[in-house]
Amino acid sequence: MPHASVGVGAARHRLIADLTDRGIDPVLVDDAALVLSELLSNALKHAHALPSGSVRAAWGLRPGNMLAIEVTDGGGPTRPRQASPSLTARGGRGLSIIDALATDWGVRGGGDEVTVWALLSTGQRAGAAAEEVWDFDFDAVEPLD
Numbered sequence: 001m002p003h004a005s006v007g008v009g010a011a012r013h014r015l016i017a018d019l020t021d022r023g024i025d026p027v028l029v030d031d032a033a034l035v036l037s038e039l040l041s042n043a044l045k046h047a048h049a050l051p052s053g054s055v056r057a058a059w060g061l062r063p064g065n066m067l068a069i070e071v072t073d074g075g076g077p078t079r080p081r082q083a084s085p086s087l088t089a090r091g092g093r094g095l096s097i098i099d100a101l102a103t104d105w106g107v108r109g110g111g112d113e114v115t116v117w118a119l120l121s122t123g124q125r126a127g128a129a130a131e132e133v134w135d136f137d138f139d140a141v142e143p144l145d
Helices: 006-021 026-046 094-101
Strands: 056-062 066-073 104-110 113-121 134-137
Touching: 006 026, 006 056, 026 056, 026 066, 026 094, 026 113, 094 104, 094 113
Parallel strands: none
Antiparallel strands: 056 066, 056 134, 066 113, 104 113
């Protein structure tokens, strides 16, 4: 998606449609959409674009029924870290929201490409086998095998 706020809504809608089509619990779909929005917003605000002028969003089911959500950007002057904003601050809560919703989150890479990821527990999922693993790259037309 472009390194611009116009892509956040489109990415969120794609994630919601994909997870809903896969039978994911609606509460988890809402949490995943919020996590993706926060990761993308942070990438747009604090990081550079990838050399292509874009950021990448991806999600997929991992072993142990963990939903992984990732956003990859061109890195920035600092590593992403959780902040402690004042009660009246207008921002700085994104990674705290992710920390509250996710089982785990972190940062990998450095330099020209940094990925911030979050794992959300799916619990019991309708419509999918427990051992199923899949990926979805926002830039791809179809889910990746």
